[in-house]
Every structure is written in structure tokens, then in C-alpha cells.
Amino acid sequence: MSNVVVSGIGVTCPSGLDLETYWASLTAGRPCFTPVRALPDSDIIAAEIDGSVDFSGLPISVPGACDRNAVLAVSAAGHALADAGLTLGSVAPERIAVILGNGGGGLMSLDTQYERLFAENKRPHPFSVVRAMGSSSASWVSIAYGAQGPCFVIASACASATHAIGVAAQLVRSGIVDVAITGGTEAPLSRGTLLAWNGMKIMSRTGCRPFSRDRDGLVVGEGAGILVLEREVHARARGCLPKVALAxxxxxxxxxxxxxxxxxxxxxxxxxxxxxxxxxxxxxxxxxxxxxxxxxxxxxxxxxxxxxxxxxxxxxxxxxxxxxxxxxxxxxxxxxxxxxxxxxxxxxxxxxxxxxxxxxxxxxxxxxxxxxxxxxxxxxxxxxxxxxxxxxxxxxxx
CATH class of the missing domain: 3.40.47.10 (Thiolase/Chalcone synthase)
Structure with missing residues (x-):
């Protein structure tokens, strides 16, 4: 079993749209919690990417068919591939896997279409199914970056991304693929989803305080994190210095x-x-x-x-x-x-x-x-x- 290494990483999340900003936020312990746009009259807070961020330049052929969770995944994957020094054509496309974790699928698209159907009595958008399906994030990453190897999403609630990374590492270890684009994405900040979480009585109104005596719940957030995995020999053969091993x-x-x-x-x-x-x-x-x-x-x-x-x-x-x-x-x-x-x-x-x-x-x-x-x-x-x-x-x- 060859060593599996992390050759590239990328994030798109409220704490940072790039690794430098993300790391600065983490080391400063700087929270990113704000009132949520989907519930302007509520006291619910969330970790939400600034609404002014423009994702229109992503390499997606039909952006109108994407839910936000896919857009975030494509963005973070681009950063990770650039960090790894991988470009289209540098690895045989059938040797690149895309294994992502996603807990809810296209939750924002589902909310929008239910509102169109039941509140406005309008027909659903023709792309409603492909926006909402749980596998769409992996599909769009494969389309954007030409990955033709195994491609699927793992859904295991809040462990989805960790399961995806573990399974992707096993594919690389076994030699089934040379490269795996893996991690997770989530865009759950829709009105219906937030109110559903609120119904569980575990959402904080003041901020997430892990391990604190006065901790009072979680703060739901959105974002995507991606790792590029390779066998160590493969990464070094193309001149890449691995960051760490996924052991x-x-x-x-x-x-x-x-x-x-x-x-x-x-x-x-x-x-x-x-x-x-x-x-x-x-x-x-x-x-x-x-x-x-x-x-x-x-x-x-x-x-x-x-x-x-x-x-x-x-x-x-x-x-x-x-x-x-x-x-x-x-x-x-x-x-x-x-x-x-x-x-x-x-x-x-x-x-x-x-x-x-x-x-x-x-x-x-x-x-x-x-x-x-x-x-x-x-x-x-x-x-x-x-x-x-x-x-x-x-x-x-x-």
C-alpha cells in the first residue's frame, strides 16, 4: 500500500475564500457569524459567505443548472488543483476520481422550487432535478476539471466529508486512480433548512463556543473544502512536494x-x-x-x-x-x-x-x-x- 499524500488544498467558505485568509481567520479565532440573509427578521445567525462574492468566472458550462453547493465545490476544487500544480491534461482523466461529501444536496434549490410551486403556483424550473440531486456537486467538479474516474457523493450527515476523504484515500492506495479530488461541500442556508435546524433547539443565538461552560449550541454554516490526494511516488514524479501524508x-x-x-x-x-x-x-x-x-x-x-x-x-x-x-x-x-x-x-x-x-x-x-x-x-x-x-x-x- 503506497503512501497517500495531500498535494493540494483549497477552501471556499465564510472564514476565507483562499487559504491565506482562511488560515489567518483560524489562527486569530475570528468568527464569521452574521444574521442570515434567508431570514432577515429572525435572530438566527449563521456562517455565510458575503453576498457580494462573484462566482461567475468558474469553469462551469451551464451555471443555471447548479445549486450553490456545487458552485462552492467547483470553486474550492479549483483552488486545490492550483495548489497541487495539477492542470487539465497533466494526468490521464480516467485516472482522476472525484469523491465528495455532501449532507443535504441542493437544499437552496429545493427551497426555491417549493416556494415557486406551492406559494406562487408556478411550474418548477426545468433544471430543478439536477440542481437538487445529491450527486450534483461531484458531477460538476468532474465536468469543470475533466475528471473521468470514479465520481460520487457520500452522504453521512456531518461526517460526510471525512468519509469521502477516507474512501478517496483507499482508491488512491489501491492504485485504482492516480489522483483523487476529495472533500466536502454544503450550502444549507435556506429558509426551510434553517428553520428545521432551529426546531431541534440546538442552535446558538450568540455564537458557537466549543468546550465552554456556557456553550449553548451550534451555528450552521456553508462552504467547501477540497484536498487533492496522490500516491507519494506519483506526486514526486511530477515535481510536487507533498504537504502531509494521509496515513x-x-x-x-x-x-x-x-x-x-x-x-x-x-x-x-x-x-x-x-x-x-x-x-x-x-x-x-x-x-x-x-x-x-x-x-x-x-x-x-x-x-x-x-x-x-x-x-x-x-x-x-x-x-x-x-x-x-x-x-x-x-x-x-x-x-x-x-x-x-x-x-x-x-x-x-x-x-x-x-x-x-x-x-x-x-x-x-x-x-x-x-x-x-x-x-x-x-x-x-x-x-x-x-x-x-x-x-x-x-x-x-x-
Whole structure:
């Protein structure tokens, strides 16, 4: 099994439309939460890309057929491919896979078409199906960049992107493809979707505060994060210096409650990822946590971390959702990119707003200030509704 490396990364999200801005936001712990445009008279906040951003220059042949989640994916994929130094024609197109995570599909298009149909009594737009279908983001990335290998979307709620990255790595490891464009995308900031989340009573009105004593919920966000994966020998043969190795992937299901997470399920995913990477828990220097800022998730995740690493020996942990919000199916990709940046800069991003840590969550949660530290190996976790757990291990390239 050849080493799988990350050769390029890209983001398009409220915390940054490019890697430099994204990293500056993460290290400063600068949140991007604003009143949401879809609900102007509500007190609901979200992590939303500025409405003035123009995506018209993307390499998409029929932009009118795209939901916003596909547009964000195409944008982030372009940044990642440029970062990897890959251009159309430099790799046989049938050897390039596109494996994306997406939790909801074309949610904004669905809302628009339901409003046309039921409120305005108008016929749906002729592209309604292709805008809304869950696989559209991967299809549009393949169309935009000429990738003709395996192409599909994985939907596992808030673990979607992490599952997609893990599966993509397995395709590269096995030699089925030479390159995988992978990660996740989500554009859930429609009126109906936000009100549905609001009905669960887990949305904060003041900001996401993971691990904080006064944490009161998550902040839904949009965005896309993309990683370009290759076998190390393939990347070096074309003159690319790999950023990090994607060394391990673990996943599994709680088979328990549809919303309440379990310690055991999280533990199994983390241990499976460590075993896949052939690393011990003590080798991990930093963990990017799922860390949603809800009462149940943060407590369960910390208990699971203590089980895997040992009480008192959990490495430094931070949640970047206090800065980015929770991008649902894209969250794991934004966090994997953050972990790659942390390793390449030797700086762990902070947990934003953590002025009063919950004493029951007795870990080093890197409060408020980014921390300079060597990171030879790191873990990135995603734990989703339905008890769907996934964990990635990244390590420095020897």
C-alpha cells in the first residue's frame, strides 16, 4: 500500500475564500457569524459567505443548472488543483476520481422550487432535478476539471466529508486512480433548512463556543473544502512536494440513537484510524475535534478522547467550529484542511471564545490563542447524527 499524500488544498467558505485568509481567520479565532440573509427578521445567525462574492468566472458550462453547493465545490476544487500544480491534461482523466461529501444536496434549490410551486403556483424550473440531486456537486467538479474516474457523493450527515476523504484515500492506495479530488461541500442556508435546524433547539443565538461552560449550541454554516490526494511516488514524479501524508482512516456506526452520540462509537473510529496508520495514540500531537458546541457532543467527545489517549494524556485539542461554524457535510473537509495547515505551519489553531472552559471537559483545548508546536501526526474527527463516526490520521512525510 503506497503512501497517500495531500498535494493540494483549497477552501471556499465564510472564514476565507483562499487559504491565506482562511488560515489567518483560524489562527486569530475570528468568527464569521452574521444574521442570515434567508431570514432577515429572525435572530438566527449563521456562517455565510458575503453576498457580494462573484462566482461567475468558474469553469462551469451551464451555471443555471447548479445549486450553490456545487458552485462552492467547483470553486474550492479549483483552488486545490492550483495548489497541487495539477492542470487539465497533466494526468490521464480516467485516472482522476472525484469523491465528495455532501449532507443535504441542493437544499437552496429545493427551497426555491417549493416556494415557486406551492406559494406562487408556478411550474418548477426545468433544471430543478439536477440542481437538487445529491450527486450534483461531484458531477460538476468532474465536468469543470475533466475528471473521468470514479465520481460520487457520500452522504453521512456531518461526517460526510471525512468519509469521502477516507474512501478517496483507499482508491488512491489501491492504485485504482492516480489522483483523487476529495472533500466536502454544503450550502444549507435556506429558509426551510434553517428553520428545521432551529426546531431541534440546538442552535446558538450568540455564537458557537466549543468546550465552554456556557456553550449553548451550534451555528450552521456553508462552504467547501477540497484536498487533492496522490500516491507519494506519483506526486514526486511530477515535481510536487507533498504537504502531509494521509496515513489512516477509521469509521463505524454507534447502532444506537439517531441523535445522541456514544463514547464507544467514537472510540472505535479513532482506534481504527490509528491502526490503519500503524501509529500509537501517543504519536498524535494534536486533535482537531468535531467540537460542535452542543452540550451532548462536547461531553461525549471528550470522554471518548480520554478513553483513547488515557486520562491526563490527551494531546492538545481544538475545535475550529468556533470560527467557521458547522458546515455540516463539509465540516470534516474544512477541518482536514485546517489540520494540514496546522502541520505545515507548526501552529495549532485555537478554540475560539473559550474564556471559561467547562471543568467537566478537562482537556487542553488550546483556548483563545494559537499555539506554536511541532505536529508530526494529527487526528481530525467527525461524529454525525445517526451515530456515524469517522476519523482521519495525518502525519508528516518522512
Amino acid at each position: 489512516g482512516f477509521g469509521s463505524g456506526a454507534d447502532a444506537g440513537d439517531i441523535v445522541a452520540p456514544t463514547v464507544d462509537g467514537m472510540v472505535r473510529a479513532m482506534r481504527a484510524a490509528l491502526a490503519d496508520a500503524d501509529l500509537a495514540a501517543s504519536d498524535i500531537a494534536y486533535v482537531n475535534a468535531h467540537g460542535t458546541g452542543t452540550r451532548a457532543n462536547d461531553l461525549t467527545e471528550v470522554r471518548a478522547l480520554r478513553e483513547v489517549f488515557g486520562a491526563g494524556t490527551v494531546p492538545p485539542v481544538s475545535s475550529t467550529k468556533g470560527t467557521t461554524g458547522h458546515a455540516l457535510g463539509a465540516a470534516g473537509a474544512l477541518e482536514a484542511v485546517a489540520t494540514v495547515l496546522a502541520m505545515t505551519h507548526s501552529v495549532a489553531p485555537p478554540t475560539a471564545h473559550l474564556t471559561d472552559q467547562d471543568p467537566e471537559l478537562d482537556i487542553d483545548a488550546i483556548p483563545l490563542q494559537a499555539r506554536s508546536m511541532p505536529i508530526r501526526a494529527a487526528m481530525s474527527n467527525s461524529f454525525a447524527f445517526g451515530g456515524l463516526n469517522a476519523s482521519l490520521i495525518l502525519r508528516q512525510v518522512s
